[in-house]
Amino acid sequence: GENVEQHPSTLSVQEGDSAVIKCTYSDSASNYFPWYKQELGKRPQLIIDIRSNVGEKKDQRIAVTLNKTAKHFSLHITETQPEDSAVYFCAATRTNAGKSTFGDGTTLTVKP
Amino acid sequence: DTGVSQNPRHKITKRGQNVTFRCDPISEHNRLYWYRQTLGQGPEFLTYFQNEAQLEKSRLLSDRFSAERPKGSFSTLEIQRTEQGDSAMYLCASSSGGGTYNEQFFGPGTRLTVL
Numbered sequence: 102g103e104n105v106e107q108h109p110s111t112l113s114v115q116e117g118d119s120a121v122i123k124c125t126y127s128d129s130a131s132n133y134f135p136w137y138k139q140e141l142g143k144r145p146q147l148i149i150d151i152r153s154n155v156g157e158k159k160d161q162r163i164a165v166t167l168n169k170t171a172k173h174f175s176l177h178i179t180e181t182q183p184e185d186s187a188v189y190f191c192a193a194t195r196t197n198a199g200k201s202t203f204g205d206g207t208t209l210t211v212k213p
Numbered sequence: 214d215t216g217v218s219q220n221p222r223h224k225i226t227k228r229g230q231n232v233t234f235r236c237d238p239i240s241e242h243n244r245l246y247w248y249r250q251t252l253g254q255g256p257e258f259l260t261y262f263q264n265e266a267q268l269e270k271s272r273l274l275s276d277r278f279s280a281e282r283p284k285g286s287f288s289t290l291e292i293q294r295t296e297q298g299d300s301a302m303y304l305c306a307s308s309s310g311g312g313t314y315n316e317q318f319f320g321p322g323t324r325l326t327v328l
Contacts, residue, residue, distance in 0.1 A: 201256075201258065
């Protein structure tokens, strides 16, 4: 079945540094890759997404890259701030099926 | 609040009891999803509706789980004969349909504790 591996499981950075989270997926039919931020006790919220016909997308301090050949995608956060501290989830979706398979999450801690 | 809502927010039940959760999606969204999330894990797909049709159901979902979306609006998820392993956060999400796949908006979840 579909599988998404996410690394690292925990990441601690100093405020102002960059953070990178990586995911690999197994289902070659996946064509939509969202990233969610989940703060403690709250619902997951989309922060950025990328479709399979695009290699990179950027939104202010957040960027996502996709390598379809390697079935690998990454989240990059630059100039991290303490409020970036949260759990981040990647997901791989086959849009004709609707189902998203999520990674197990990365707990990001940004130290002031 | 025009976002996805779920009720109840918390449910404590004894093993063997039946429980039912409700999800109200964003009104114009025709796709609705149920996920289960346990501590330290990502949301795990359970089932998916497009309008009132249940299009996919996880193989992990046992016969004790059933979901409905009778009029293509709100949805219910029922768990029969609950087990301690069913304790988790149950998340609902909705998205708009059409030719382009769109963002899933999550509800606040229902936290189930089975004693």
